[in-house]
Amino acid sequence: MFNSRHGRIGVTALLCYSVFELVGPAAEVFGQIAGGAGFAFCLVSLEFAVLFVEDVSFHKYGRWSDIGIAVMATIAENIGYRQLHASRRLQGSFSALWGAEPEEGEMKRTVFETEF
Numbered sequence: 663m664f665n666s667r668h669g670r671i672g673v674t675a676l677l678c679y680s681v682f683e684l685v686g687p688a689a690e691v692f693g694q695i696a697g698g699a700g701f702a703f704c705l706v707s708l709e710f711a712v713l714f715v716e717d718v719s720f721h722k723y724g725r726w727s728d729i730g731i732a733v734m735a736t737i738a739e740n741i742g743y744r745q746l747h748a749s750r751r752l753q754g755s756f757s758a759l760w761g762a763e764p765e766e767g768e769m770k771r772t773v774f775e776t777e778f
Contacts, residue, residue: 684759687751694745 668676700706712729757764 690748
């Protein structure tokens with residue numbers, strides 16, 4: 663990583679990229695847990711969350727039903743896949759930090775046949 667042939671900018675960019683890629687999955691999983699706990703223990707008001715979403719989006723929604731649909735779509739979009747993806751990224755980060763060997767399968771090479 664600290665190879666001088668990359669130059670100062672290359673080393674700095676690679677270091678920043680590595681740090682953010684290692685910290686990102688842990689921050690995402692923590693945010694999901696904290697957000698879920700906040701709603702479960704009524705630390706975050708649903709009304710406040712709806713108003714925040716509407717205000718951040720520059721008042722795009724004219725009716726409250728539009729805001730409700732947008733909030734439900736946001737919640738439905740984040741159930742399942744994002745949690746699985748974040749946990750796999752976190753697993754990969756820990757494996758990289760602890761120096762585990764990557765588990766790679768063997769790929770069979772195929773040749774494309776060309777017909778003229």
